[in-house]
Amino acid sequence: MALLEVRDLHTSFFTPAGEVKAVNGVSFNLERRKVLGIVGESGSGKSVTAYSVMQILESTGKIVSGSVKFDGQELVGAGERAMKKIRGNRISIIFQDPMTSLNPTYTIGRQLMEAILLHTNRNRRQARERAVEMLRLVNINEPEKRMRQYPFEFSGGMRQRIMIAMALACEPDILIADEPTTALDVTIQAQILELMKSLQEELGMAIIMITHDLGVVAQLCDEVIVMYAGSICEQGTADEIFYNPKHEYTKGLLRSIPTADTAGRRLKPISGTPIDLLNMPKGCPFAPRCDNAMKICLRERCERTRINEDHQAACWMNKKPSLTLDSVGRADGPSLTDGPGAGVMFPGPFAADLLETPDRETPRTRGRVVPMPGDVPADVNNSGAELPAPGAGQAPGADSTESMNNTSQTDSGLNHAEGGGGDD
Numbered sequence: 001m002a003l004l005e006v007r008d009l010h011t012s013f014f015t016p017a018g019e020v021k022a023v024n025g026v027s028f029n030l031e032r033r034k035v036l037g038i039v040g041e042s043g044s045g046k047s048v049t050a051y052s053v054m055q056i057l058e059s060t061g062k063i064v065s066g067s068v069k070f071d072g073q074e075l076v077g078a079g080e081r082a083m084k085k086i087r088g089n090r091i092s093i094i095f096q097d098p099m100t101s102l103n104p105t106y107t108i109g110r111q112l113m114e115a116i117l118l119h120t121n122r123n124r125r126q127a128r129e130r131a132v133e134m135l136r137l138v139n140i141n142e143p144e145k146r147m148r149q150y151p152f153e154f155s156g157g158m159r160q161r162i163m164i165a166m167a168l169a170c171e172p173d174i175l176i177a178d179e180p181t182t183a184l185d186v187t188i189q190a191q192i193l194e195l196m197k198s199l200q201e202e203l204g205m206a207i208i209m210i211t212h213d214l215g216v217v218a219q220l221c222d223e224v225i226v227m228y229a230g231s232i233c234e235q236g237t238a239d240e241i242f243y244n245p246k247h248e249y250t251k252g253l254l255r256s257i258p259t260a261d262t263a264g265r266r267l268k269p270i271s272g273t274p275i276d277l278l279n280m281p282k283g284c285p286f287a288p289r290c291d292n293a294m295k296i297c298l299r300e301r302c303e304r305t306r307i308n309e310d311h312q313a314a315c316w317m318n319k320k321p322s323l324t325l326d327s328v329g330r331a332d333g334p335s336l337t338d339g340p341g342a343g344v345m346f347p348g349p350f351a352a353d354l355l356e357t358p359d360r361e362t363p364r365t366r367g368r369v370v371p372m373p374g375d376v377p378a379d380v381n382n383s384g385a386e387l388p389a390p391g392a393g394q395a396p397g398a399d400s401t402e403s404m405n406n407t408s409q410t411d412s413g414l415n416h417a418e419g420g421g422g423d424d
């Protein structure tokens with residue numbers, strides 16, 4: 001059993017303008033002693049997911065449905081008394097901005113001691129000793145003297161380290177770090193991450209690291225969740241996400257960060273803006289910004305599909321290689337999903353949608369010839385091989401994962417007059 005099991009979590013804010021669906025069906029596991037990264041652009045629902053786990057949502061926010069099990073205990077609906085025993089003691093959080101979490105009118109020592117007295121059975125003397133010990137642990141020098149100082153007397157990096165000390169003082173099972181290094185310069189950021197990694201190994205806790213910085217993920221995380229519009233679009237080990245991305249949004253994020261390979265070249269930010277959470281589209285939420293969007297993407301959301309045992313993604317591109325001309329237009333196309341939708345037969349017109357671009361002009365299609373349904377190129381399965389003759393297509397219900405792994409990352413030329421999304 002995983003330490004934390006989140007299943008189909010839906011959290012909304014009920015505002016005068018309507019229901020803001022901030023988290024839409026998020027599911028993940030966090031294993032003991034592991035670091036899970038949650039990445040995504042601003043507004044993708046990273047913090048609201050964390051606040052839902054801790055149940056510290058603003059008054060307009062509500063967990064609409066789903067389950068959050070911590071060490072076997074259901075937290076959704078557990079009530080405030082039960083949550084008070086968990087917050088700070090067993091699950092701690094470091095917030096985005098340390099200044100908003102530290103009280104400017106109290107000394108650091110008092111704030112640390114209060115946290116320890118509140119969450120443990122220590123007396124005042126023991127709490128003081130523990131506070132000093134924690135400051136030393138996070139590399140604050142002269143900790144006894146520092147205990148008597150106020151937050152404004154510390155630099156940004158030191159304040160963030162104090163927040164870490166406060167969160168770890170009660171030795172939680174899970175530390176949620178919500179963008180803990182965003183406000184810091186690169187050198188201090190690296191020091192804080194190094195510190196968190198060594199504390200995690202020393203204390204044996206699990207960490208949820210929320211960030212929009214893929215560099216942080218690479219440095220720290222075992223597993224990564226990529227969020228867009230309140231949903232998980234891709235999930236896998238850090239290696240899989242970095243070296244074998246299977247969602248167009250993740251590919252876009254990766255194209256927008258500097259690497260040794262991109263030195264001297266212009267980085268490519270993802271164009272467009274995130275969707276309006278008050279009016280969620282029916283299909284893939286990334287479709288309006290996706291260069292490779294197909295008709296099916298606008299009409300229907302893709303289930304998360306298993307790419308391999310370490311990797312899942314919710315992108316129709318991963319279904320394409322399983323299609324052949326034979327399946328297009330046939331009344332009983334192949335099974336296009338595994339996982340929850342396994343064995344579902346899609347009708348031919350549906351399958352055909354996977355081979356068509358939407359009737360819209362995007363910056364990439366503008367001025368170019370967008371192939372029509374009948375213009376499917378010969379290498380439709382992206383393997384370079386000719387398509388099988390009609391009648392020799394993939395058997396209905398056949399598992400598409402094998403071909404998907406080998407081909408979908410190099411998707412290109414299927415729907416576009418020029419290369420697909422993977423090129424720069």
Ligand SMILES: Nc1ncnc2c1ncn2[C@@H]1O[C@H](COP(=O)(O)OP(=O)(O)OP(=O)(O)O)[C@@H](O)[C@H]1O
Nearest residue numbers: 013020022041042043044045046047048049058277
């Ligand atoms: N109190 C609120 N009322 C209405 N909408 C809210 C509220 N809090 C958050 N939201 C909305 O929920 C969505 C998810 O917000 P969240 O704070 O989780 O984003 P995030 O991924 O953490 O972004 P960032 O990287 O900027 O911190 C956003 O669209 C946000 O506008």
Ligand code: SF4
Nearest residue numbers: 284287290297315316
């Ligand atoms: S190809 Fe379709 S499903 Fe995949 S990210 Fe683009 S719009 Fe979404």
Ligand SMILES: [Mg+2]
Nearest residue numbers: 046047048178
């Ligand atoms: Mg946030």
